[in-house]
Amino acid sequence: MTTRTEALIIGAGLSGIGQAVALTRSGIDFVVLEKAPDLGGTWQSNTYPGAACDVEAHLYSYSHTKNPFWRSTYAGQEEILEYIRGVAVRRGLLPRIRFGTQAVSARWDEDTAEWTVETADGTTYVSRFLVLGVGGLHMPQIPELPGSATFRGSTWHTSCWNHDVDLTGKHVTLVGVGASGVQVVPHLAERAASLTIFQRTPPWVLPKVDAAIPAWRQRLFASLPATQSLHRLGIYLRREKRGFGFHTRPDLLRVAEPIVRRKIDEQIADPSLRALVTPDYPLGCKRVLFSNDYYATLNRPDVHVVPGSPAEVRPDRIVDEAGGEHRTDVLVYATGFDLTGSFDRIEIAGTGGRLLKEAWRDGIHGYQGLAMPDFPNMFMAGGPNGFAPYTSVVSNIEAQARYVVQAIRTTRSAGARALTVRQDATDRFLAEMRTRFARTVWAPANCRNWYQNGSQGGTVLWPSSTLHYRLRLRALRRDDYEFLPARESVPSEK
Structure with a gap:
């Protein structure tokens, strides 16, 4: 059985759901594949006692679907999962999600300019665009101990x-x-x-300034949404101010x-x-x-x-x-995750059959935390250099989702079959990442951490402010991409 769609999203966590909302609002047809029986990604699988977010709930949520009824400053796993489910229901996404469907391979067909995704249950999905929303906190990293x-x-x-x-x-x-x-x-x-x-x-463990959110404030946010938006903006700006010490x-x-x-x-x-x-x-x-x-x-x-x-x-x-x-x-x-494991579990083959894991043999990397040369019409939500650890990842997720929509529209308007990021543009981006990373607190000169991860950009982080990242993704730089022209139809012989 084969299902065809314009865009295929793999993963129904925060990135996948965020991308699905953006595609829905743009009228682009899509399907979401989720290997688990439920959505939520990290917040669906991590149910250990005390699991909670260390970013304020009002910021660790989508700007387009706010929740005025967060019960405390920092939400726990169950409340976050409840929120993500609520977004999916409110936005009408559930009919488009295929639960219990594990993608095992994704291959780019140069003749048809489409991605063919095979799943563990034998179902095939064909799409023009592919979005990997598989997340980096997914594959447990367990040491091999003697005995x-x-x-x-x-x-x-x-x-x-x-x-x-x-x-x-x-x-x-x-x-x-x-x-x-x-x-x-x-x-x-x-x-x-x-x-x-x-x-x-x-x-380094700092006090967590957590508190129950009073009912009057919840009612205020519900009746006057602008007050919640201002509250959210205040949290965002405080974290960006704090982030200056991390990245600059x-x-x-x-x-x-x-x-x-x-x-x-x-x-x-x-x-x-x-x-x-x-x-x-x-x-x-x-x-x-x-x-x-x-x-x-x-x-x-x-x-x-x-x-x-x-x-x-x-x-x-x-x-x-x-x-x-x-x-x-x-x-x-409690040994963390294999950052590339989520991508490696799917055999992803781009132009000429080149495998993503082979392209990353010398280090995980990409362009703008989203694209890879030789992998046309493919985007990695939350990919290398696409997130910052001092604030909410959701603001970057939303910027990436809008960028993907823009890329799809640009490809359409150009009358092209596909777009692929140029290698020279990627090289310039990685050189910039190395320069910016050298001045951050995460650089090797200061200490060793998983943020480096052998990346060609020196780091898997976005080594600047999230405001800077969002501004960069507001417009797609056409010169950084190659557009594959539509094939001319060949007249049939009479």
Whole structure:
């Protein structure tokens, strides 16, 4: 069975739904493929205790579909998922989403100027334009530890939480203290008999200024939408102001470091533990985390922080790098994600059969966080250099969605079969990214982090303000693209 459409979106997370809304508003026919039984992407799969966003809810939502009834400043996983579902229903997207449909390959046909996408259930989808909204926080990154196969307890990654296992009275080991690790630690400590935390690098953890949003304010936002828009704008501008220290003036962040260290000193009583959990790298170099009870939890007598990574797994023990053994019934990995894994799981072949994973052999990269040379009519929502970690990703998602619509319209108006970004334009873009990245707090001169990820642009981040990014995507630079002319029809012989 073959289904044809103008545009095909793979993924029904924030990026995919955002693109679907933009296409709907522009009258462009599309279909969305989602391998999960429900939409939501990251917020559908990450159901671990304490899962929440560290960006204010009023900003971590679409500007075109605001929610005046957010219950607190920072929303949790369930409320965010409820919001995304509400957007899909309100915008009439559900009939266009094919749930439980996993794309396994996508191939560009140069003769027909179309993408052919094969799925695991044998269904074929043919489209003129392809949008990859697969997300970067999707494929769990789990270390291969010696002896893992011998472990007799339960094991899972935070993104695949096993809610069937009762942690009460269990000895739990957590590997990793990134965003999900910091959020889940207090909840694990409340239930487990003991909690052992393997910490490779201590994170900077700042207080989370969260509060319930009063009913009167919800009613105000509902009755006067302009007030909510102003509130959202204020949050956005505050974060952009803060972001200046990340992408342009890292020295400004150093002013805050002594303040945060004093907070750690106040909350951690044991000097040895305090030294272990105090970062020795610049604030902002790695993702800054937020929690009001993380450090307090580390003080508990049944919580133990172990430096480094596990060295070995035994049937009921985890061995640390110093040879110490830690009794374990449940092993939880909070070890992040493989950024390119979401793209790699689909075999994507462009012009001449060139595979995307081969094009990325020397590092993940693209143009404007969206396009790749030799992959015509294909766009990567949230692709390399398409997001900034100091603010909401949604503003960039919306800019990308509008850009894709503009690209489709430009191709149509040019009477072309397809458009593909030029290699020289991509090279100029990557050179600019390397120059901008060198002055940021994330640059290698300051520290090592996953933001670098071997990218040809030096980073997978957008190393400037999101306002700058949005302005760049307001207009498609036609000179940066090649347009494949429509084939002339050949007169039939009589």
